[in-house]
Amino acid sequence: MKTILNEQQISLTIQRLAQQLLENNLNLHNTVIIGLQPRGIYLSDKIVDALKVILSRNGIEYGLLDITFYRDDIRRGLHIPNKTEINFTIEKKRVVLIDDVLYTGRTIRAALDALTDFGRPEKVELCVLIDRRFSRELPIQPDYTGRVVDATETQKVQVRWKEKDDRTEVVITE
Amino acid sequence: MKLSTPHLLGIKDLQSQDIRLILDTAKQFKEVLQRPIKKVPSLRDITIVNLFFENSTRTRISFELAERRLSADVVNFSASASSVSKGETMLDTVNNILSMKVDMVVMRHSASGAPHFLAKHIPAAIINAGDGINEHPTQALLDAFSIEDATGSLAGKKVAIIGDIMHSRVALSNIYLLTKMGAEVTVVGPPTLIPKYLEQAFNVRVSYNLKETLEWCDVANVLRIQLERQNQPLFSSLREYNLAYGISRKLLDGLSKKIVIMHPGPINRGVELDSDVADGNESIILQQVENGVAVRMAVLYLLADRGEE
Numbered sequence: 001m002k003t004i005l006n007e008q009q010i011s012l013t014i015q016r017l018a019q020q021l022l023e024n025n026l027n028l029h030n031t032v033i034i035g036l037q038p039r040g041i042y043l044s045d046k047i048v049d050a051l052k053v054i055l056s057r058n059g060i061e062y063g064l065l066d067i068t069f070y071r072d073d074i075r076r077g078l079h080i081p082n083k084t085e086i087n088f089t090i091e092k093k094r095v096v097l098i099d100d101v102l103y104t105g106r107t108i109r110a111a112l113d114a115l116t117d118f119g120r121p122e123k124v125e126l127c128v129l130i131d132r133r134f135s136r137e138l139p140i141q142p143d144y145t146g147r148v149v150d151a152t153e154t155q156k157v158q159v160r161w162k163e164k165d166d167r168t169e170v171v172i173t174e
Numbered sequence: 175m176k177l178s179t180p181h182l183l184g185i186k187d188l189q190s191q192d193i194r195l196i197l198d199t200a201k202q203f204k205e206v207l208q209r210p211i212k213k214v215p216s217l218r219d220i221t222i223v224n225l226f227f228e229n230s231t232r233t234r235i236s237f238e239l240a241e242r243r244l245s246a247d248v249v250n251f252s253a254s255a256s257s258v259s260k261g262e263t264m265l266d267t268v269n270n271i272l273s274m275k276v277d278m279v280v281m282r283h284s285a286s287g288a289p290h291f292l293a294k295h296i297p298a299a300i301i302n303a304g305d306g307i308n309e310h311p312t313q314a315l316l317d318a319f320s321i322e323d324a325t326g327s328l329a330g331k332k333v334a335i336i337g338d339i340m341h342s343r344v345a346l347s348n349i350y351l352l353t354k355m356g357a358e359v360t361v362v363g364p365p366t367l368i369p370k371y372l373e374q375a376f377n378v379r380v381s382y383n384l385k386e387t388l389e390w391c392d393v394a395n396v397l398r399i400q401l402e403r404q405n406q407p408l409f410s411s412l413r414e415y416n417l418a419y420g421i422s423r424k425l426l427d428g429l430s431k432k433i434v435i436m437h438p439g440p441i442n443r444g445v446e447l448d449s450d451v452a453d454g455n456e457s458i459i460l461q462q463v464e465n466g467v468a469v470r471m472a473v474l475y476l477l478a479d480r481g482e483e
Contacts, residue, residue: 066202069214069475078176078476080195081202117211 004157005147005170010129013146014043017127018050020144021096024125028060031094036111037066037082040099042161043129047098061088065097070110084114091119096144100159102128105140130157130170177476181293181300184309185350193355197319199472200465207243207468217244220277220478225268226303227253227283232439232463233303233312237280240470246478249276264288265295272298278478281305286343299477307341307403313438314347316469318355320462321393324434329356334387337397337419337446340367341404344438345397353377362387363419366408384419388426393434396421396446412445423450434458 005013025031028051035044041064048062063086068079097111108126115121127144132151147170151157155172162168177192185193206214222241226234234250241248251271253259258267268279278299281289286306293300304310322328333352339345339361352359353376360379361368373380381387388394399415409415421435435447435457443449452459 068202069206069216074216075219081199083202084205113215117209117213119210 001174002172003169004130004149004172007162007168010146010168010170011046013129014046014050017129017144017146018047018054021047021051021127022054024143025094025096027055030092030122031096032061032063032088032090033096033098034063034065034086034090034115036097036099036107037064037068037084039101039159042164043100043159044098047127061093063087065111065114067107067110067114070113072106072110086118089119090115090121092122093119095121095124096127097124098127100128101130101132101157102126102140102142102145103132103135103157105136105138108140109138129159132157180477181289181302182311182473182477183290183293183300183302185311185314185347185354186309188311188351188354190354193315193318193351196315196469196472196476197322199476200315200319200469203471203475204465204468206471207464213243213245215245216475217241217246217478220244221247221249221275222278222280222474223249223251223271223276224303225251225271225279225281225283227258227264227281227288228304230282230303232466233282233310236463236466237301237303237312237470240467240474241280243467244471244474244478246278246474264292268292268296272296278474301473301477304343306343307346308343309347309350310343310438311347312466312470312473313344314351315473316462316466317344317348317395317436317438318351319465319469320436320458321357321434323461323465324458325392328352331357331393332391333357333359333393333395334391335359335361335395335397336384336387336421337363338367338399338404339363339372339397340369340408341400342397344395348395349376349378360387360390364409364415384421385425385428388421388433389429391433393436394421395436395438397438398440398442399445412442416445416448420444420446420448421451422448423454426451426454426456432456436462439463 033048035041066082066084068081125143128142129146131142131145131148133148149157151172157172159170178189179187280301280303282303283305286308288305289300289302302311335345360381362381362384437459441447441452
């Protein structure tokens with residue numbers, strides 16, 4: 001097991017991602033944030049918290065999206081859905097999707113399908129903590145990346161959060 | 175986590191964790207139904223046939239909407255417009271339909287046990303949409319979902335099931351479900367419409383006093399008087415039934431607390447339920463119908479998803 005990011009590094013990375021988000025979406029004008037269930041929401045919660053501090057305001061449009069019903073491997077075992085909560089329209093909005101790890105790209109493909117059922121956004125951007133480049137199975141790339149990781153097929157990259165897994169860190173396991 | 179059964183034949187066969195899984199999954203589908211596009215692609219590789227050997231409005235439309243909102247291919251069949259009237263057996267009918275590559279069967283039949291018989295002889299997943307006077311599992315599930323929705327939980331809730339218990343598959347499915355999930359059940363109705371030994375067979379109380387039971391309960395699930403299944407007079411007149419066991423505005427207003435009124439439909443207005451009660455603010459009858467689609471989507475999703483692994 002090798003640690004890629006420790007808690008302090010993750011917190012700095014989250015600050016940077018929030019700043020970069022604002023660079024492209026000034027004041028979050030017409031921009032909404034959507035975290036992907038189940039594991040992306042820990043990151044999106046923290047990015048939204050950071051954005052609130054930077055902007056010193058609370059009214060950020062922030063939703064959660066579950067992609068279970070849109071998976072392309074739905075017949076390979078039972079997938080239990082999580083909560084989706086998008087209490088605003090995404091029609092003609094700029095949407096920033098947030099997930100912890102970008103690997104094959106299949107989750108994001110499903111998320112893009114799911115999003116279209118809520119409206120037609122002006123633009124969709126993708127923000128991830130870890131980008132496992134060279135492992136993609138679909139032509140999908142992130143707009144904001146915490147750390148790029150080159151890991152082999154057999155390795156697992158795990159993002160752990162204190163509130164769920166006791167400690168905050170990113171590790172590679174064999 | 176997956177369902178412990180390949181079919182949904184009755185609540186009797188379900189474990190409490192199966193019921194929990196269905197109700198929790200239904201919550202997510204209820205959210206899907208609030209979206210601008212109320213449809214997900216989960217079942218687009220699945221073909222479902224709705225076999226209705228007995229009449230139905232709500233259940234049939236509810237199942238069909240649930241199927242279509244999961245993107246399944248849907249075939250409808252009603253016995254009256256089919257070769258059943260030419261003398262074909264049920265098993266032949268179903269096998270012929272299945273040979274056209276159908277994955278799931280939703281069936282309603284006037285004979286109790288018809289879907290259980292089918293499940294033994296055909297390879298498809300079967301969902302019981304009501305069999306005779308036996309069970310109507312999806313109705314009990316949507317009733318439970320609606321009780322949770324309206325009151326927050328099932329465990330510890332006091333539920334009265336009122337009316338024609340004898341001929342009601344809704345009552346039996348509800349009794350199974352509510353007792354499995356830790357709710358308390360009292361059935362109330364005229365002695366002729368309550369089966370003997372019900373108290374001994376199930377963990378329920380029997381009462382013949384409507385007012386006392388309404389005062390006790392948090393939720394009243396009022397059943398339809400099923401005249402079509404009663405082949406002998408079991409009470410003297412509908413008017414007398416209404417006076418003794420019908421729920422009126424005056425009766426409700428006389429209670430010391432507000433209770434939730436449910437009815438599986440179709441309502442006989444002025445018999446078991448007066449109009450101003452059915453349409454009153456205690457009634458969640460239309461929410462039940464709305465929740466029915468989400469609950470059926472959950473059942474279909476969970477049964478279709480038993481994939482190859």
